[in-house]
Amino acid sequence: MNTSIRQQPWLYFLIPVILILSLYTHTLGFKLGNLDEDIIVRSADVLRDSAITDILRRDAFLSKDGLAFYRPLQNLSLMIDARISQNSAPMFRLSNILIHCIVSILIIYLLMINGVSLPTAAGFSSLFAVHPLFVHTVAWIPARGDLLMTLFSLITIISVKKYQDKKKRWWLLLSVTGYLAALFSKETAIVMLLLLFVLNGADKRSIMQTIGFFMMLIIVTVSYIIIRKILITGPFHDEFGLLPALSNWQTIPESIAKITIPFFHAPMPKYTTVVTITGLTIVTLLFYYLHKQKQLLHTAILTGLLWFVLFLLPGMAFRHSLADTGYDYLEHRFYMPAIGILAGLALFIKNKHFGPVFFIIPIILFSILTIRRTSEYKTPVAFYSAAIHYNPRCAIAWYGRGNLYKEAQQYDKAIADFTEALQLKPDYFEALNNRGIARFNTKRYDEAIADYNQALQINPHHAQTYNNRANAYSASGRLREAIADYNKTLALDPTLDATFYNRGACWARQGMYDSAMADFNELIRRDSLYTLGYVYRAFTYMSINDKQNALTDFNTAIRQSPSDPQLFIYRGDIFYSLGRFTDAVNDYSRSLMLQPQQPALLIKRGLLYYTNGNTAQACEDWHTAKRLGSDEAANFVAEYCQN
Structure with a gap:
């Protein structure tokens, strides 16, 4: 077997690919709907039917609201998946798996061109490929931006090295193109400017230090910033900057602990003393060893650490608005930084010989843990249940699972989960509103009204919540209060057409048929295909003994339905x-x-x-x-x- 591989070196590149496919192929049948995956489900029509230019102008949440992040290549890749597969889950998951395969191949090539032997490079790449830390990156579809950013960043770094070695201009062009694609995949890639400066400076013979090269990179960066400034105009509710980065200092030791010891992973983690201390201990031991070996300033170590820290910093500078009762970070942010650690280690020991056992034993262990961990992503309920198991103080996870139970009409379970979320975060507006909906659907109207009252104290300008409370008032016979809330709903958002139907029904129940007729007429004027508008107008005609007009409306309703x-x-x-x-x-x-x-x-x-x-x-x-x-x-x- 070893002789066969040595005779055909390309087989080494297949090792991580085979491992990845064996570990992740079963995830193709997993459902969409985990944290933020529901955005893809809700945006099915947008992804399938919108023009490419429209997709490229949308924010990372596939909306036109211009919220927070601009990742057009991520959007484009999701659009391609949706159109190939009619928005079915397997294609989205397959794309993540294939990108992970390509990244693993590029890692081998990157290590090889920097002097690491092919077997050793394949070994390190295989460890990366099967590491359980990256299950979140591969099995969670919204991590697509990190996968693409890593893919294009590796192409950029490899192209820079090849240009240094070959002095072929097309490598220079490829490096700039790779940087552009990485940046438009995820804004984290902007830190590559500093990394490329360091890598270029390491080669005194290279003309890549010239102002021209970096001017091209700067032009790309400025172009991205300008486009982002134009398109991302919505409010930013989270924190970003130096203070959040300092408050998130534990990200560094925790990421090191999770890269080194594959037992601390969680879908939506909080900082923990155990993981932080473990990471600090590993860092201390590593620096002690390097100091004893007089290798603290080894180029490979310094470059690997710089790579690791640079790509980690943007995520550290971000703090979720619900961080105190949610999660402190997500593990897909460690995907690109971990390659810096891996590459630094591989280059540090590249002159040492290691037998297959050095890699085989951890690969087997990692693979077992990866297979086990993928089960946490099988269904949205499994995902949120795992998040709650590892982080029971995560209000977002309780709320997410509660929403799934609500959509499945398991209202008692939904109410229990929303209540847990509210115990952790009493001013959780969305949890109050949705618990009200669940209580309404179990005919607990007074409790639903109480939830809507609390929600409206937090956000008194939310039209849909007024509409929800009006529905509860109507169902409990409090028609005047219902009509008052329907009036507020339409004052805040006149586009909620169904409110005319609901208010019209209340008018009719009060015997105010002219007002009811006016609402049903307005509803039909706005949406001539709204069948219930014709049905309730027909009932109103029946109430005033106008049977012919009632018959006409029922004829229309039957033609439509x-x-x-x-x-x-x-x-x-x-x-x-x-x-x-x-x-x-x-x-x-x-x-x-x-x-x-x-x-x-x-x-x-x-x-x-x-x-x-x-x-x-x-x-x-x-x-x-x-x-x-x-x-x-x-x-x-x-x-x-x-x-």
Whole structure:
């Protein structure tokens, strides 16, 4: 086997690829919906149907609001995935896996051109490929920006080295292009300016130190900043700068601990004393060893540390607005910094010979842990449950899982999780609002109203929450308060068309039919395809005994929703009230074709048949209703169908 590989060196490049595919292929079946993955799900139409220029202008959350981050190549890659696969999860996951494969191959090449033997380079790359720390990067789709940034950054660094060695201008062009692509994948790449300056300075013969090269990089950087300034104009609610970087100092020892010892990983981690002390101990021992060996100033060590710190700093300078009750960092930010540690170590020991066992044992251990850790990303509930397990004070995780339970109509579980989130963060507006929705859906209207009241104290300008509270008032019979809240909703956001429908229903229940009619007319004017607008306007016409206009509206509603069995019942009732019994029977029959198991409707149609002298058909309907468990139908059968 070893002889075969030595005869065909390219096989070494396949080792990390094979390992990655064996560890991550099963994740192709994992569902989308983990932290921020729901953005991709909600943006399915945007990714599939928008023009490329539109995608490139959107922020990292795929919105036009210009919020915080600008990563157009990340957006473009997600768009390609969506269009190839019609927004199915496997394609998004496959892209992450393939980029991880390419990065691992580039690591081998980077080490080789810097003097590391091919077997050793393949060994270090394989350790990187299977490291459980990077499960979050590969299995979590929003880490795409880090994957792309790392890919293009490695291309840039390799191109700089090749230009130093070969003096071919196309390597220079490739390095600038790689930097541009890295920067437009994630803004963290801007730190590469300093790293490239150091790498160029290490080669005294290289003309890459010239002002021209760095002028090109600066032009790219300034262009990115200008474009970002134009497009990212929304509010920034998180912290960014020197103070957050200083407060996040624990990121350095914790990242070192997690790179070195593969047992401290978590989907949404907080700083812990154990991990921080472990990292500080590792750093202390490393510096002690290097000092004893008089290797503290070894070029490989210094370059690796600079690489590590530079790519770590941008993430350290960012602090989430919910950091105190959320997470302190996410582990995908360690992906590119870790390569600096790996490369520095590989170059430091490149003249030493290591047998296969040096790599095989940790690769096996890492692989086992990676397989185990990928299960935490299998479903969104599993993801948030793992986050809660490792960080029970993460309000974001409790809230995220509560939302999933709410969407699955598991309202009691949702309420329990929202309550946990609110115990950690009592002013968590979104948790209050969504707990109110869950309580509303379990008919706990007073509790829902109490949640909406608290939410509106925190954010008194949130239109949807007024609408939610109005729905709760309406359901509990407090119609005047409901109408007042619907008025506030429309004052804050006139585009919430459904509010006209809800307010109109309240007016109708109060007998204020002119006001109800005005709301339904406005709703239909705004959206002529809104079926419920026609239905409720028809009911309003019925309330004022205008049956012909009611019939016209039900005709329109049925044309728009011909598979809704209830609409045929409504129109059949109008036909019945107009004495058009044949038409009524036809509509009831069409409703039963769509939904056969309707004992009440079978009884009603049977009565029509009986009234018109068709006792046989009437008894057939009543027998059918009786078989469906209707006691009323059994009485009709006993009285009218004995012969």
